[in-house]
Amino acid sequence: MKVVIDTDQITLLKDKADKIFFDPKGEDVIIELYELQAQIEEAIKQAKLKIETEGLKLDPEFSSIKSDRIKIMYRSYGSRYKIDQSRINELDKSLYKTKTTYVPDVKAIDSYIESNDGKIPLGIESPDRIKQVSIKIKDDESEVKS
Amino acid sequence: MNPKLRASYSVLDSWSKGRYEECTMFYFKLRSFTSIQMADGKDYHELWRKHVLKTKTLPHEFGSRPLVDPKVELKLEVSLGDWIDLVGVIDLYDDGIIADYKTGKKNSSEYVETMQLPVYGLLAKLSDMKVNVGKIFHYDQYEKRSDQSMLWLTKKTSKEALEWVKTNGAQMHEYFLNEGLYEKFGNRVPTRIDEEVEEA
Numbered sequence: 360m361k362v363v364i365d366t367d368q369i370t371l372l373k374d375k376a377d378k379i380f381f382d383p384k385g386e387d388v389i390i391e392l393y394e395l396q397a398q399i400e401e402a403i404k405q406a407k408l409k410i411e412t413e414g415l416k417l418d419p420e421f422s423s424i425k426s427d428r429i430k431i432m433y434r435s436y437g438s439r440y441k442i443d444q445s446r447i448n449e450l451d452k453s454l455y456k457t458k459t460t461y462v463p464d465v466k467a468i469d470s471y472i473e474s475n476d477g478k479i480p481l482g483i484e485s486p487d488r489i490k491q492v493s494i495k496i497k498d499d500e501s502e503v504k505s
Numbered sequence: 506m507n508p509k510l511r512a513s514y515s516v517l518d519s520w521s522k523g524r525y526e527e528c529t530m531f532y533f534k535l536r537s538f539t540s541i542q543m544a545d546g547k548d549y550h551e552l553w554r555k556h557v558l559k560t561k562t563l564p565h566e567f568g569s570r571p572l573v574d575p576k577v578e579l580k581l582e583v584s585l586g587d588w589i590d591l592v593g594v595i596d597l598y599d600d601g602i603i604a605d606y607k608t609g610k611k612n613s614s615e616y617v618e619t620m621q622l623p624v625y626g627l628l629a630k631l632s633d634m635k636v637n638v639g640k641i642f643h644y645d646q647y648e649k650r651s652d653q654s655m656l657w658l659t660k661k662t663s664k665e666a667l668e669w670v671k672t673n674g675a676q677m678h679e680y681f682l683n684e685g686l687y688e689k690f691g692n693r694v695p696t697r698i699d700e701e702v703e704e705a
Binding site: 418419420421422423424425426427430432434 | 567568612613614617643651652653654655656657659661662
């Protein structure tokens with residue numbers, strides 16, 4: 360597989376990205392950028408596979424390699440231990456922590472506000488939320504999310 | 506004439522983490538403490554040292570690969586100025602690679618994040634040794650599993666190590682001088698570098 364990255368092309372596409380506001384064909388620009396992204400992601404995926412294969416050949420126990428600007432780690436992810444909830448009562452309390460999470464009930468809060476002249480209940484905050492652009496591309500039956 | 510600070514990675518590391526009392530105790534050998542884990546580690550180090558000397562291969566736990574011309578427990582000492590010497594003991598040196606053994610639960614990739622390998626690399630380079638790579642060989646004796654991590658020892662790592670050593674060393678030295686600790690407890694007795702490096 361050959362990946363050719365034309366950085367001038369990328370700059371051009373980036374600058375034309377707002378074309379979609381003026382012409383439905385403006386979507387071509389966005390799609391081309393995403394196709395380039397997909398190619399690069401595939402190249403990175405292949406590079407990781409190569410690093411894993413060759414790394415294990417050189418050193419079956421390699422865990423990480425670090426250089427001036429990069430650290431490559433080969434490790435498992437996720438929690439090292441899990442709790443068997445069915446046996447929680449048998450487990451020594453010193454071996455686990457209990458976490459309480461409070462989640463706002465959006466419908467209940469909206470209902471309260473409507474019933475109380477627009478007042479937000481004490482203890483509930485309405486944080487400023489910054490708007491962001493997200494892009495979804497439909498490719499036949501699949502979707503690529505931004 | 507002011508005494509010279511004889512800085513090792515361990516004391517500098519304690520100082521850099523704000524563990525000043527521990528650093529002072531350790532530097533002036535005012536208190537020694539050996540945990541079960543530390544004793545375990547020492548036992549494994551000794552086992553591996555003997556294995557390498559006898560067989561010229563890496564310990565079984567780390568793959569048993571043949572080595573070229575291994576040196577074990579290499580004691581190094583370099584002067585970084587009229588107020589500081591950098592000292593250290595490298596567990597294993599072979600063909601441009603310096604290596605340190607670790608035991609316990611912490612993965613080798615965590616140790617690679619510390620300044621230990623860059624400092625040892627600096628020490629080795631200033632001792633005119635050919636050094637390209639630092640390695641951590643870690644053995645988890647509880648799960649009987651090992652892992653290894655590697656750090657390229659570049660000009661950048663040497664520069665960072667030198668800055669780190671001098672920054673922390675200067676603070677330590679100033680503290681020891683201001684508190685009169687060198688007079689109170691005596692400086693570490695300078696030892697001659699052991700030129701009889703154990704060769705396999």
